[in-house]
Amino acid sequence: MDDILLLDAVERYLNGEMDTEEREYFETLRKNTPEVDQMVVEHNMFLHQMDAYIAHTNIKHTLHNVHTYLLERGDLNEGGEIPTRGKVIQFWNKYKKVTAIAASVGGVIALFISGLAVYFSSTVNDPKLQQLGKDLEEVKESQQYQGSIINEVKSKIPLNARLLSGGSGFLIDTKGYIITNAHVLRGTGAIVINSKGKEFKSSIVHIDEQKDLAILKITDEEYSPVKSIPYSIQKSNADLGEEIFTLGYPRNEIVYGMGYLSAKSGFNGDSLSYQIQISANPGNSGAPVFNQNGDVIGILSTRQAQADGVAFAVKSKSIYTVVNDLKKNDTAFEKLKLPTRSTLKGEGRKAQINKVEDYVYYVKAYGK
Amino acid sequence: MIKKVTLPPRIFFKKFLGVLWVTFNTSRVLKSQIVKGDTNEQALLKGLANNDSKAIETIYKENFNMVQSFILNNNGSYDEARDIFQEAMIALYEKAQTESFVLTCQIKTYIYSICRRLWLKRLQQLGRYTTQVDSMEETVAVAEDMEAHEKRNVEFAIMDRALNSLGEPCKSLLEGYYLKKMDMNALAQEFGYTNADNAKNQKYKCLMRLKKLFFSQYNIGE
Numbered sequence: 001m002d003d004i005l006l007l008d009a010v011e012r013y014l015n016g017e018m019d020t021e022e023r024e025y026f027e028t029l030r031k032n033t034p035e036v037d038q039m040v041v042e043h044n045m046f047l048h049q050m051d052a053y054i055a056h057t058n059i060k061h062t063l064h065n066v067h068t069y070l071l072e073r074g075d076l077n078e079g080g081e082i083p084t085r086g087k088v089i090q091f092w093n094k095y096k097k098v099t100a101i102a103a104s105v106g107g108v109i110a111l112f113i114s115g116l117a118v119y120f121s122s123t124v125n126d127p128k129l130q131q132l133g134k135d136l137e138e139v140k141e142s143q144q145y146q147g148s149i150i151n152e153v154k155s156k157i158p159l160n161a162r163l164l165s166g167g168s169g170f171l172i173d174t175k176g177y178i179i180t181n182a183h184v185l186r187g188t189g190a191i192v193i194n195s196k197g198k199e200f201k202s203s204i205v206h207i208d209e210q211k212d213l214a215i216l217k218i219t220d221e222e223y224s225p226v227k228s229i230p231y232s233i234q235k236s237n238a239d240l241g242e243e244i245f246t247l248g249y250p251r252n253e254i255v256y257g258m259g260y261l262s263a264k265s266g267f268n269g270d271s272l273s274y275q276i277q278i279s280a281n282p283g284n285s286g287a288p289v290f291n292q293n294g295d296v297i298g299i300l301s302t303r304q305a306q307a308d309g310v311a312f313a314v315k316s317k318s319i320y321t322v323v324n325d326l327k328k329n330d331t332a333f334e335k336l337k338l339p340t341r342s343t344l345k346g347e348g349r350k351a352q353i354n355k356v357e358d359y360v361y362y363v364k365a366y367g368k
Numbered sequence: 369m370i371k372k373v374t375l376p377p378r379i380f381f382k383k384f385l386g387v388l389w390v391t392f393n394t395s396r397v398l399k400s401q402i403v404k405g406d407t408n409e410q411a412l413l414k415g416l417a418n419n420d421s422k423a424i425e426t427i428y429k430e431n432f433n434m435v436q437s438f439i440l441n442n443n444g445s446y447d448e449a450r451d452i453f454q455e456a457m458i459a460l461y462e463k464a465q466t467e468s469f470v471l472t473c474q475i476k477t478y479i480y481s482i483c484r485r486l487w488l489k490r491l492q493q494l495g496r497y498t499t500q501v502d503s504m505e506e507t508v509a510v511a512e513d514m515e516a517h518e519k520r521n522v523e524f525a526i527m528d529r530a531l532n533s534l535g536e537p538c539k540s541l542l543e544g545y546y547l548k549k550m551d552m553n554a555l556a557q558e559f560g561y562t563n564a565d566n567a568k569n570q571k572y573k574c575l576m577r578l579k580k581l582f583f584s585q586y587n588i589g590e
Contacts, residue, residue, distance in 0.1 A: 004572040046579055052520065053527040054547050055419070059461050062421055063454045066428050075429050077436070078446050 006036070010043045129267055129312075130305045131183045132167065132250075132285035156191045156199040156220070161366040168248035168287035169216060170296070171359040172233065172319065173336050174226050176200075176218035179319060180286030180363050181301050182207050185214050187367025192218060195254045195357045205333070206326045211272065211318045212301055215326060216363070229339040230355045231294045234316045238297040240264060244276060246300055247353065248287030249362040256353060257284070259309070261297075266312040267304065273312045274298055280311040286363060289313045294344025294352050409475055416457075417464035427457070431476055435483045442487065452490070456482040459517040473508050481510045523586070530581035538574035545571055 012018050013026050030037045070076045092099075157163065167184030169192065171177065178192060185204055193199050200220035207214045238244075238261055245258040259278030266273030276289065280303045289298040298313030319338065326333050344352045415423020432453055439449040456479050463469055471478060531539055537559055544550045544558065556567035 003576065004569055007572050007576065008568070042583075043579075046582065049523060049527060049582070050546055053524055055465075056458065056520075056524050057547070058419055059458055060454070062419055062424055063428075063457055066421060066424050067450065067454070070425065070428055070432075076432055078450075 006039065007043070010036075010040050011047075013040065014044055014047060129302045130282075131181075131302055132280055132282050132300065132311075156201050157364070157366050158189075161187075161189070163364055164367045165365045166249070166283055167285040167363050167365075168283065168300075169361045169363045170286075170288045171226070171229055171361070172215075172323070172338055174229060175335070176202075176223055176225060177205070177336055178202065178216040178218065178361055178363070179299065179322075180214050180216060181299065181314075182209050182212045182214040183301075184286050184363055185216075185365045187365040189367075190216055190363055190365045192216065192361040192363050194361055198222075206322065206329075208322050208325070211322060212314060213299065213318060213322045215322065226359070228343075229359060230343045231288070231290065231296055231359070232340050232342040233319050233338050234291070234295040234297050235320060237264065237315065237317070238274065238291060242297075243292050244278065244289050244297065245349070245353075246278060246280075246284065246287045246289050247357055247360045248280075248284040248300065249360075250281035250283035252362070254357055254360060254362075255284075259311075262310075267302065270312075272318060273301070273314050276300075276311050276313050277309050278311050279309055284311075288356075288360060290344075290352075290356070294342045294347070294356070409471070412475065413460075413464045413469075413471060416461050419461075424457070427460075427475060427479075431479050434476070434480065438480070438483065439487055443491065444487065448487075448490070452483050452486050453479075455486055459513060462517060462520060463513055477508055478510070481508045482514065485510055485514055526585040527582060530578055530585065533581060534574065534578055538577065541567075541571055542574050542578060 009018075009026060013023070018026060030040060067076070071078060164187040165184055167180055169178040169180030169184070172179045185207065190202055190204060191199050192202050200218045200223050202216045202218045202220070205215045205217045240261055240263070242261045243258070244261055245256065247254055247256055249255065257278050257280065259276055261274055262277045263275035265271050266275055274289075274297070276298070278289075278300075280300055284300050285302075287300045288296045289300055291297050295316075296319075297316050299316070299319070300311060300313045303311040323333075323336060323338060327336065344355060347355075412423050412427055416427060435453045435456070436446070436449040439452055440446070444452075459482050460475070460479060463471075531542070534542070541555065541559060544555050545552075550558070552564035552567050552571075555571070556562070556564045559567065559570075561567040561570065
């Protein structure tokens, strides 16, 4: 209550509302009590702040009103055209440097890309992956090359059929079952040739396009079943860095190649194949990939077009799957038995090749 | 040690252009001064200081479009142009209220200078600062005025916050007394107090709270 009385007095004093007597009394009080003096100073300053604030609010209010008024009268121009320069020109002026840079960068990139396109389109027309089956032209060439041989020995290819593709394959059963890549068998039938150049008629038993595997059966009377197969087909996955070798027919003659297992998955992470480092050529498709012990760990199938020596092999596990599928579908193949014991372990490479080469066949597919 | 300073050709060229521009401008300003005369401007400023809407209208009409096109041409919007112009008007109003006030240049030049400065600052805050701001008019030094203006703005913001955190009916009561200058009887009637004395008591209570709120912020600000 006292505070309020005092405040009232201070305010009346500051506003000059006191009469002379009261004023004198208050001034003595102020002189004698520093607290009161302090309060007067403080309140004076506060009232000034209030006045300034109020004036500020008022002028803001007036300005706002004037603005609205003038806008209504049409003295101000808001939201219409900008009188001096158009927006587009403004934008242009502001961003012309950026535009110029962007345009030149774009131009350079366009030139670069078209250059690249020209460069690559002339040389590499292939997809990234190249299947290693031989093309018709190549086979044609080889046909001409070995024309004499074909003439000498009567070919097993039907007379009116054309050779379509070629590749490799190998025995998986003593009775004459051969596994190769599905993409090798482009035609309606196939003949197989062993490493000594002897041809045998065969029929296509099973094709699994998805796994890219196919099974042939030698149907030739001249074929006599082998006693045993020297290599086994591995069920488990091979290890990274394992030394590998392969035997196949990129030419009319069996060719040996050697490398190592570089990844446990194939192109774009395909878990059904390995990546291997080996020099592979068209014709190597379907060739067996052996490890050091002479176990088949995969079937060479594709290579990466742009990278040197990067090839892919279907994992040997898939052979089991394909054979099981075949057995399930047709009881006639129940007796098909994959080799599980290798006799090549610990032998030198030359001896291994010697034993194995008879079981790797050159596959020639024909069609009408 | 005397360092020989040579201007790089580009800057020299700019300066040269600048000199040309200023000569051109001053001749224009002088011409307009002769036409309008000084008395008119002084009267307008007096009107502005007294919150006279006719005077404000005149100043507004003569200067707003210039400021608006300046802001629009420099990356601003209509709303921003309006804000900036009104703030410049307030700065001029504050300057006009001081007793020692003498405007050493035209109102137009002063407003333009303030707006230019305010806008540059705003652009910098927004990170929209482009390489240069188009300069169409001459400017005068306004740094000191701007500082005073900013200080006042801070104080007003404190008062604003204090008033707004006061709550009702205190806020309305104080506004009625100090802003609308109502007398105690009218206030007592409007707010439903039994008599003027009660209203007065209430007003003082509110005032004390407001003072407390204001000074707690104000002293921190100092």
